Amino acid sequence: MESQRSLLVIGLALVSFLLWQQWNIANAPQPVTPVAEVSPNSATSSADLQLTTADTEQPAATVTASARTIEVSTDVFNLSIDSRGGDIVALTLPDFELEKGKAEPYPLMRRLPGFEYVAQSGLIGRDGPDDSRNPRPVYSAAHTSYRMAEGATELVVPLTFNHNGLQVEKRFIFTAGQYDVRVEYLLHNQSTEVKTVQPYQHLVQSIDNGESTSMMMPIYRGAAFGTSSERYNKYAFDDMQEKNLLEATTGGWVAMLEHYFVSAWVPDQQADNQLYSLVRNGQGVIGAKGPAVNIEPGATVTLGSTFYAGPKTQDNLAKLANGLDLTVDYGFLWFISQPLFWLLTLIQSVVVNWGVAIIIITLIVKGLMYPLTKVQYESMAKMRNLKPKIDELQARYKDDRQKMGPAMMELYRKEKVNPMGGCLPMLIQMPIFLALYWVFVESVELRHAPFMLWITDLSAQDPYYVLPVLFGASMYLMQKLTPMQVTDPMQQKIMMWMPVAFSVFFLWFPSGLVLYWFVSNLISLAQMLYIYKGMEKKGLHTKKA
Incomplete structure (x- = not known):
C-alpha cells in the first residue's frame, strides 16, 4: 500500500511540475536581451550551404534608397514586407490578443532593437538575385500598403525585380481566413543564356532573448523540422550552436515554435530539398533549400512554397505538410492525446x-x-x-x-x-x-x-x-x-x-x-x-x- 501511494504521489507531483513548467511560457516575464543589431540589408555566405542570411552589414554603396516597407492587412494578418529581399519582418495576429481584455494583437514576428524574428526567402545559385555575391535585391511594388477587401477571398501582393535579364516577380498570395500564405516566384528569362537559380526559405530568430526560461528550468522555444523519414524533430538553438543541421529529404518543412503559435516554411513537397540551420551573430536560422532550376532563354518558370504563421491548429497544419501538426507537442503520448x-x-x-x-x-x-x-x-x-x-x-x-x-x-x-x-x-x-x-x-x-x-x-x-x-x-x-x-x-x-x-x-x-x-x-x-x-x-x- 505504501508503494502504491508513493507511486501516486510521485506521479501527481511529476505531472504537476511538468505542467507548471509548460504553462510558465505564457506568463513568464519576457525581457529583451540586447544583441548586436542586424540589418535586413546585410548578407553573408556559407560555403557548405551557399545561402544568404542577414548577418553582416553591407557596404553603404550597395544600399538602395528606394527600399521601403510594404504593409499588408487581411482578416487574419497584419504584416510588413521589406522591399529589400521581400522578407516578412513583422506579423501580428489580430484575432489573438497578447493579453486577454486588451486590444493589442499578438506579435508573432517582429524586428526590434536587439531582437529579430523574421521570415526570409529568395533565389540563390549562379544567376540568383539573392546569391551572396550580390546585395539583396530591392523589389518594386505598385503600392506601399495592401488591404484585403471585405468579402474578397484572395489578396495578391506582387513585387518585381530585374536581375541581369531575369525578370523576377515575387508574389505573396493571401487567402481569406487562412494563416498559410503562398509565396511564388514567376521567373521570365529575357536573356539569350540559360539562367540557373535555386530557391530557399528560412526563419531567423535572435537566440539570447530571455523568452526561453522559466523560474525552474528552460522552457522550449526554438526550431523544429520534419523530413520524409522523421515527421517531427525539435532542433533547439543549443543544437544549432553545436552543429549545423543538414538533412536531405523529399518535401519536408522547417519551423520556429512558441507556446500556442508557430511559423513555418513548407517548400515544394515533390522536390528534393535540403534542410539546414546556421547560427550567425546571436541569431538562429533554420531553412529549406530546393534543387537548382535551369530556365531556358525566353522561358517562364514558376517556383513556389508555403509560409504559415499563426496558431497551432492541428487540422490546418496537417494539410500543409506531413508531421507539421506535431508542432502541437504532446510528447511521446501524442497518439493518445490526439484522439482525446x-x-x-x-x-x-x-x-x-x-x-x-x-x-x-x-x-x-x-x-x-x-x-x-x-x-x-x-x-x-x-x-x-x-x-x-x-x-x-x-x-x-x-x-x-x-x-x-x-x-x-x-x-x-x-x-x-x-x-x-x-x-x-x-x-x-x-x-x-x-x-x-x-x-x-x-x-x-x-x-x-x-x-x-x-x-x-x-x-x-x-x-x-x-x-x-x-x-x-x-x-x-x-x-x-x-x-x-x-x-x-x-x-x-x-x-x-x-x-x-x-x-x-x-x-x-x-x-x-x-x-x-x-x-x-x-x-x-x-x-x-x-x-x-x-x-x-x-x-x-x-x-x-
Missing part, C-alpha cells in the same frame, strides 16, 4: 463552452477507467486483509529470506491475490491522464477561453484562487477515505500536509487544469465511496484497523 483532443473538440462543438467540455471529458475518461479503479481498490483491500498472515510469515522467516519468498508467493496463490493488482491499473491509467493534461496545455483553443462566473480565461490562473482551494479540500477528503498503513510519524505529517502543499502549488496553474483536477477528484471520491460500500458487503475492510 478530437473528443474534447467534439464535445465543445455541442456544449459551446470549453470549461463544460473539460468537465464532460473528465467524466468520460474517469468512467472508462472505472473497471481499473475498482480492481485497484479491491486488490488493495485484499492485500490489507492478508496483512496479519504476511506479518506472521515475515516473523517466521525473518532470518531466512530464501524461504520467505516462496512462502509469500504460495500465500498469494492460495488466497488468489495479485500483489501487483493495485499498482498495474494505476500504471495503465497514468499515460491516459498524462496525455489529457498535455491536451489542456498545448491546445490553443483553450487560450483566453471563458468558463463561467469569475473564470473568464481557462488558460490563466484563478484570480480568486477558489479552484485551488476546492482542489485541496477534495484531495484532503480523498486522503481521509483512502486506507493507508503509514506508521512512520514523519510520513504521516507529510501526507497530512500534502493537500495544503498542492493547493499552494496549484495557485499558479491555469484554471482549466485545476478545474480538471478538481472534477477528477470529485469523481474519484464518488467512485471510492461506491467501491468501498461494495467491498464492505463482501467482508473486506476498507479502513485502517
